[in-house]
Amino acid sequence: MDHSGHGSGMNMDLPPFTLGRGLEFSPDLFFLVGCLAGLALYGWGVVRLRRRGDGWPVGRTVFFVVGVLSVALVMCTKLNDYGMVMFSVHMVQHMVISMLSPILLLLGAPVTLALRALPVAGRGNRKGPREVLLMLLHSRYMKIVTHPAFTIPLFIASLYALYFTPVFDFLMESKPGHIGMMVHFLAVGLVFFWPIMGVDPGPHRPGYVMRMLELFAGMPFHAFFGIALMMATQPMIGTYANPPASLGIDALSDQNAAGGIAWAFSEIPSVLVLIALVFQWYRSEQRVARRADRAADRDGDKELVAYNAYLASLQARGR
Numbered sequence: 001m002d003h004s005g006h007g008s009g010m011n012m013d014l015p016p017f018t019l020g021r022g023l024e025f026s027p028d029l030f031f032l033v034g035c036l037a038g039l040a041l042y043g044w045g046v047v048r049l050r051r052r053g054d055g056w057p058v059g060r061t062v063f064f065v066v067g068v069l070s071v072a073l074v075m076c077t078k079l080n081d082y083g084m085v086m087f088s089v090h091m092v093q094h095m096v097i098s099m100l101s102p103i104l105l106l107l108g109a110p111v112t113l114a115l116r117a118l119p120v121a122g123r124g125n126r127k128g129p130r131e132v133l134l135m136l137l138h139s140r141y142m143k144i145v146t147h148p149a150f151t152i153p154l155f156i157a158s159l160y161a162l163y164f165t166p167v168f169d170f171l172m173e174s175k176p177g178h179i180g181m182m183v184h185f186l187a188v189g190l191v192f193f194w195p196i197m198g199v200d201p202g203p204h205r206p207g208y209v210m211r212m213l214e215l216f217a218g219m220p221f222h223a224f225f226g227i228a229l230m231m232a233t234q235p236m237i238g239t240y241a242n243p244p245a246s247l248g249i250d251a252l253s254d255q256n257a258a259g260g261i262a263w264a265f266s267e268i269p270s271v272l273v274l275i276a277l278v279f280q281w282y283r284s285e286q287r288v289a290r291r292a293d294r295a296a297d298r299d300g301d302k303e304l305v306a307y308n309a310y311l312a313s314l315q316a317r318g319r
Helices: 029-051 058-075 078-083 087-107 110-117 129-137 140-145 148-163 167-172 175-197 208-231 251-265 268-299 302-318
Strands: none
Touching: 029 058, 029 110, 029 175, 058 078, 058 087, 078 087, 087 175, 087 251, 087 268, 110 129, 129 140, 140 148, 148 167, 148 175, 148 208, 167 175, 175 208, 175 268, 208 251, 208 268, 251 268
16 A cells, blocks of 8 residues: 555656755744743743843753754754655654754753743742642642653653554544654653753652663664664555655665664764753752852851861770
8 A cells, every 4th residue: 555645635747956055944834833932931941031130041042942942853854855755854753853852942941941930829829820830830730751661661662562563653644643753752742851961950850870771771672663664675654665766766765874874873972961951950969069168158067077186086096
C-alpha cells in the first residue's frame, strides 16, 4: 500500500530538497499560533516583573526565545512539508523538537517566571492563578509524570513503539495526527529533561549525580534506534516507502540518513545538558561556600575556634 499521500492535501510535487528551500516560510497554523502565544506570554511575564522593579536574567529570555524559534524552524517552514515525504527530514524535525527545543525552553525557566509574574489570590479568594499553578506542580499527577520510572520508559517508547508499529503510519495519514505526534514529541522531551535540568521547581529535584544518570539512561536507546535504521536492508516505515519521484531519492538511502541523524542527535543534547549540569553544580557549590563565609563572618568562625580548642585539648592530654 502506498502511504505517500498522507491524506494531508499537501502538494506532492516537491522539488529535490536543499537547505535553503527547506527553510522557506510555510507555517503550520497550530504551531505558528502556539509559538506566538508562547513568546507573548513569556514577554508579558518579563515585562510584569520589570514594571514592579524586579529583574529577570537576559540569558533565560534568550534561551526561551531560541527554543521557541527552534520549534518554529521545523514546523513553520518547508522542512515540515518535506518531512511528510522524506524520512531524513522528518527525523531532523523529531530530534530538534524532542531533544533540542525542550532543553532550550527549560533553560528559559518558564515555570519560575510564571510563579513570579502570576498574580496571587486576592482577599476572599482561596486560589489565584499562582496558587493553581503551585497546586498543579505538587499534584500526584505531576509526581508521576516527572518520575524517572515514568519519563525514561516514555522517552524510549516514543521511538520504538511509534516507529516500529503501525501507529506511525496511522498518524501520518492525517494532518491532525501529524500535529498530535509532534506535540507528543515536544511534551515527552519536556517531561524527560525537566527534572534533569533542575532549573524550574518541580515534584522531583534529584542530586546532580542522579540527574546525570537519568540523562545517560535514555540516550543509548536513541543511538540503538539510529543504528537499527542504518543497518536495515529494506524500508521499515510504510509512510516513506514510496517517496515522490520528483524528489529523486531512494527510500532505503533516505532511511539510512534518518538513522544517522537519530544516532548523531543522541550525543548533542547529552553534551549540552552535561555542560549545563556542571555549570549549575559549580554555581551551587559557590553559593554554599559564600553562605559558609557569611556565617563565619557573623559568628567569628565558631566552628574553627571550637576545632582548634579540641586539638589543643588533645595535645594537652598527650602531654
